[in-house]
Amino acid sequence: MIALQAIEFGAVVAFAIYGILLASRKQMDFVGLFAVASAVAFGGGTIRDLCLDRTPLFWIENSYYTIVVFGLALIGALAPQLMLRLEKYLALPDALGLGLFTVVGTGYALELGTPLFVSALIGVMTGAFGGVIADVICNELPSIFRPAPLYASCSFAGAWVYIAGVEWGWEPSLTLALSLGTVVFFRLASIKWNWRLPSVNHPGND
Amino acid sequence: MIALQAIEFGAVVAFAIYGILLASRKQMDFVGLFAVASAVAFGGGTIRDLCLDRTPLFWIENSYYTIVVFGLALIGALAPQLMLRLEKYLALPDALGLGLFTVVGTGYALELGTPLFVSALIGVMTGAFGGVIADVICNELPSIFRPAPLYASCSFAGAWVYIAGVEWGWEPSLTLALSLGTVVFFRLASIKWNWRLPSVNHPGND
Amino acid sequence: MIALQAIEFGAVVAFAIYGILLASRKQMDFVGLFAVASAVAFGGGTIRDLCLDRTPLFWIENSYYTIVVFGLALIGALAPQLMLRLEKYLALPDALGLGLFTVVGTGYALELGTPLFVSALIGVMTGAFGGVIADVICNELPSIFRPAPLYASCSFAGAWVYIAGVEWGWEPSLTLALSLGTVVFFRLASIKWNWRLPSVNHPGND
Numbered sequence: 164m165i166a167l168q169a170i171e172f173g174a175v176v177a178f179a180i181y182g183i184l185l186a187s188r189k190q191m192d193f194v195g196l197f198a199v200a201s202a203v204a205f206g207g208g209t210i211r212d213l214c215l216d217r218t219p220l221f222w223i224e225n226s227y228y229t230i231v232v233f234g235l236a237l238i239g240a241l242a243p244q245l246m247l248r249l250e251k252y253l254a255l256p257d258a259l260g261l262g263l264f265t266v267v268g269t270g271y272a273l274e275l276g277t278p279l280f281v282s283a284l285i286g287v288m289t290g291a292f293g294g295v296i297a298d299v300i301c302n303e304l305p306s307i308f309r310p311a312p313l314y315a316s317c318s319f320a321g322a323w324v325y326i327a328g329v330e331w332g333w334e335p336s337l338t339l340a341l342s343l344g345t346v347v348f349f350r351l352a353s354i355k356w357n358w359r360l361p362s363v364n365h366p367g368n369d
Numbered sequence: 370m371i372a373l374q375a376i377e378f379g380a381v382v383a384f385a386i387y388g389i390l391l392a393s394r395k396q397m398d399f400v401g402l403f404a405v406a407s408a409v410a411f412g413g414g415t416i417r418d419l420c421l422d423r424t425p426l427f428w429i430e431n432s433y434y435t436i437v438v439f440g441l442a443l444i445g446a447l448a449p450q451l452m453l454r455l456e457k458y459l460a461l462p463d464a465l466g467l468g469l470f471t472v473v474g475t476g477y478a479l480e481l482g483t484p485l486f487v488s489a490l491i492g493v494m495t496g497a498f499g500g501v502i503a504d505v506i507c508n509e510l511p512s513i514f515r516p517a518p519l520y521a522s523c524s525f526a527g528a529w530v531y532i533a534g535v536e537w538g539w540e541p542s543l544t545l546a547l548s549l550g551t552v553v554f555f556r557l558a559s560i561k562w563n564w565r566l567p568s569v570n571h572p573g574n575d
Numbered sequence: 576m577i578a579l580q581a582i583e584f585g586a587v588v589a590f591a592i593y594g595i596l597l598a599s600r601k602q603m604d605f606v607g608l609f610a611v612a613s614a615v616a617f618g619g620g621t622i623r624d625l626c627l628d629r630t631p632l633f634w635i636e637n638s639y640y641t642i643v644v645f646g647l648a649l650i651g652a653l654a655p656q657l658m659l660r661l662e663k664y665l666a667l668p669d670a671l672g673l674g675l676f677t678v679v680g681t682g683y684a685l686e687l688g689t690p691l692f693v694s695a696l697i698g699v700m701t702g703a704f705g706g707v708i709a710d711v712i713c714n715e716l717p718s719i720f721r722p723a724p725l726y727a728s729c730s731f732a733g734a735w736v737y738i739a740g741v742e743w744g745w746e747p748s749l750t751l752a753l754s755l756g757t758v759v760f761f762r763l764a765s766i767k768w769n770w771r772l773p774s775v776n777h778p779g780n781d
Contacts (some may be wrong), residue, residue: 188722189720191721192771192773192774192775193772193775194726194728194772199720200729213419213625214415214429219689222692222693223626226689226692227693229693229696230692240773240775277425280436295404295506299711300711300720301716302508302714302715304395305401305404305506307400308392308395308397308401309396309401315400316402334696348519359398360400360446361398363397363398363446363449364449420621420632420635455678483635484635486642487635488761501712505714508711509714510601511607511712513606514601514606520606566604566652569598569599569602569603569651569655570602
């Protein structure tokens, strides 16, 4: 479980840095950096906890997460060069974060007896919703809805691997490794080989 | 009650198709189509359930709704022409959906002892919020806030008819028929004769 | 407590008028005015109540608030000049509203045993989130994230004064006065002397 905590911590950090970079591209101030970083890092898990009626929210329970994100936003405001240099190392922690949040979200939903398909969706929401909220706040068309390397789809695939493991009684650590690995592999492969879903060509586009 | 279930099902389908058309006009991919369709079909009811602290959320309870919306988004991605051809038949199911969600939302709120005016507002939110969320996700100024054929206003009128029926002890099926009919009639009439509220002319517009 | 109720009422009114002016600048109709006014006046408290799992929501409990906001939106639609003339008197009630919502939000969080830092954040969210939601609905980059006179920062400072008072056992009315006064003083001073946080200069801005 130490490993799981460490991965979750890494996920929060990676997502927060993603948010800070997004906000600083919009020339926001420190308040904006912290708010967008929090939206990315805590948004998906908050929606999950609200939908499943879990209390307290995960960032209220692990309140030091908010202090870490606050510190990262401070660094982002005071030393933007440093934050930018981190950008190129973000793909792996970001993929791990997506995978971990997916697995945790799917797992919580299954525990509460949620039907399988909905559990997979809640896993995807947990992993991907923070980025959507941040894009909406930053007044952008959410990037995961546009043709780009696969993101939500990798999360969806991993959620089903996790569900298969739970339903068919695999060893828990194997289930965790396989589902996390699925998300991370597909996400990194999508970036490397530019896998993407086609844009829908609306015949009556105006 | 079979009738009510059928109408709710029709409402979810109509709202989902509305979302799919909206997303495909933005040239999103399948993930975007499914996400926007879900926002329109489930957004209003989710806000209602969260505000009234009802669990589980209606789309978790009726989990096959999510599978239906997933299937519609698949059709929308693979056969956009087909979806477009459905567009002109949407006015009636959309009006029915607005009416049904209004009535259900108002009814749930009243049952929990919510004051009348707030119950009417929750009815309107249930009916109209999904479209607002979808417009916000799609980075549009929500259409129901701009001068256009009446939408939220029809819902508001129907909510009060429903409240009158409950307060004055009308026969339940009569209350349902009258309130639903009010929303559908006003909505279709507003489209046909282009009834709209005036835009507020802010004297200091910049 | 009569005083506290009166201040909260003033805060709701000030925030609603802010929303009405924002919506009318966007040339929305009455529905838009009411919706944006409600988002500003009720948004922050709703997020707080959802995060802390408090029921019923504060605007369901004090349901006459919704009627007051409805009435203000009606005035805004019928007599936009009148509303505009109020604008220049809004700074004080707006600052009082920010302060009061901050204090109330922080207080509710502390009562539920929430860690101090998170309690301060929930105070800031209660005070400032309504404006963010309204900006997002109106398709604007939220103004509090851009360099402008301090807003969320004043709320954050006041939240910590309140926490200090509770932790160190000050007289409750003194704690209230000092924390409210901190927010109001810093907010009005920031407007007067144009105090602001610097924009983060992202080195790789595109």
